Amino acid sequence: MxxxxxxxxxxxxxxxxxxxxxxxxxxxxxxxxxxxxxxxxxxxxxxxxxxxxxxxxxDRSGLAYALIDEREREFQSAFIQGPPPLGPGADPASRIRAFLHALTDRTVEQLDLLLMAETASPFARFGGAYDGYHAHLSMLIGQADPTADAYVLADQLLAPLAASLLAHRLRTCGVTVDRVKSALDQLLPLR
Amino acid sequence: MxxxxxxxxxxxxxxxxxxxxxxxxxxxxxxxxxxxxxxxxxxxxxxxxxxxxxxxxxDRSGLAYALIDEREREFQSAFIQGPPPLGPGADPASRIRAFLHALTDRTVEQLDLLLMAETASPFARFGGAYDGYHAHLSMLIGQADPTADAYVLADQLLAPLAASLLAHRLRTCGVTVDRVKSALDQLLPLR
DNA sequence: CGATAAACCGGAACGTGTTCCGCTTGCAAG
DNA sequence: CTTGCAAGCGGAACACGTTCCGGTTTATCG
The missing domain is CATH 1.10.10.60 (Homeodomain-like)
Structure with a gap:
């Protein structure tokens, strides 16, 4: 053979x-x-x-993503198959909250590379890691509230975590990561 | 003299x-x-x-903004001193909703130019029109709910209206403007 | 009106991301 | 081992945003 x-x-x-x-x-x-x-x-x-x-x-942003990729895989497996509350096992609302908090940390951690990749080609993130985040989050939203438009709502919860916005608030406006997270919680009426 | x-x-x-x-x-x-x-x-x-x-x-994005500027002034005066519900007179929750809907329309209207300006220098929007939006919205949020972190919350409500995100959803994913707006409403528990 | 300084002008030069294309190399089939 | 060729390679050429600087125009003041 x-x-x-x-x-x-x-x-x-x-x-x-x-x-x-x-x-x-x-x-x-x-x-x-x-x-x-x-x-x-x-x-x-x-x-x-x-x-x-x-x-x-x-292109340049593709190189940046390759540099980011390794940690990205870890993060993806953490929310897909890791321990709760990030992974399966917790109730949907807790998982949503845990996911958004974790994504905030993960973005801050590689802020410069993400910023560059995002700037070079604004759509690169869509179709890459973004789609994975979006699929995961809209699934959780659908579980938490079947009447919501999970698809678009997921976008809107993910948007505040764009690298460019986080960089601006953290670096130029002196906002802390914890404050970003707690404001995120205020945005979450889903239960 | x-x-x-x-x-x-x-x-x-x-x-x-x-x-x-x-x-x-x-x-x-x-x-x-x-x-x-x-x-x-x-x-x-x-x-x-x-x-x-x-x-x-x-620079290039500055030229784009100059091209955008005229309509921008109209929009700004509409929500600062125009008729309600966009302008003063309505209750804060209604004004927040009207503002976000109007901003959506306004962004879609000049999507290409905004996209270019945003891509060329991701921070240009901050410090330009963005700061005006942010100041206005955080004021309204403060009126609607004095216990909220209006400053960061305003960012997070504005973020889903970034040109790059709207462009992606509208053009690549077939989402309609109305759907974006009604998902925005679901995000607004403020009353 | 004449002089002076500041503002402005044009376009060549530069830096950097991206494309193009003729040459080379690894790989598999015969 | 030989041969065929798809895949890979290097770096020159290109595109375009941005900077620089020597000459010119405008406004002001005596």
Missing amino acids: EAVTNPRRERVDAARNRAKILAAAAEIVSVHGVEGLAMAEVAAAAGVGVGTLYRRFG | EAVTNPRRERVDAARNRAKILAAAAEIVSVHGVEGLAMAEVAAAAGVGVGTLYRRFG
Whole structure:
């Protein structure tokens, strides 16, 4: 029998380059911050051409998302299959609250990268992690209140957690994370 | 007596150029859409150098805001001093609802320009029109419910009306404006 | 009216994200 | 091992926003 691995696997040189690029990008971010993350710089540091970056990651925000991805997976599995109140087991209202609080923390944690990714292409987040958040939250809303328009309501609860808004309030207006969270609670009449 | 006009008036050539630039920009947008609004194009069409655009409008998003500005003034005066329920006279809860609905319409109306301005510099809206919206809304919230954290709550009610989110839902997901508005109402337990 | 300073002007130059294309390499089939 | 070719590669070329600066125009004051 023929050894059927995945139909189309990434070539080994391609995989090696992806790793080199991600390592170089992470290094640059940790030293020079997100502003220092220029495509030509990353390419040079990784020892590849810029074309290679674009084939692998699409564009600048794609590279940022790849950098974010690892922690993203952890977060997703926490609210899908982790322990309550974030994961299954608690009542819907508690899970909604726990989810929004956790997402706030998670966004603040990688604020700079998210901000850059969001700015570079405002729709990138939709279709990426955003859709997962949205699906999860609208499911919970539907459980908590079957009469609500869960689909749009989920959008509107997620919107205040956009990186650009959080960055502005936290950094320019001196609002604390706890205050953001408790205001979020006031927005939640769902029971 | 000396004719004291404003201490520092715009020079006549500068005013003429501003008008030419705005006319050219409006023309370009109406023909080629917002994507066609390139700084060099506008400069050429207006018969000025690019440097002149930057002195007048700061950057690309500044030009977009100037294009938006006229309608913006109308809207601001409508909710500050116009007839109720948008203007003064109605109860706070009604004014909040009317304001959010009107802002939705107003955003949808110039969605492309707002989207561009927002994308070019995510903080531009803060400090521009956004602060006016925020001040107005947090005042109304304070009247409706003195125990609420009006400041942050106002942010969170404004966030779902970001141009990027509206554009995504309206254009990619087939959600209607009316549905957005009625979901907004579900978010308003304030009375 | 003439002089002076501040404001303004144009467009070349620059930085950075993105695309393009001819060459090379890994991989599998014969 | 040879061969065919899809996938990958590098970096020059390109697009476009932004900055810079030497020359010009406008407004004001004597």
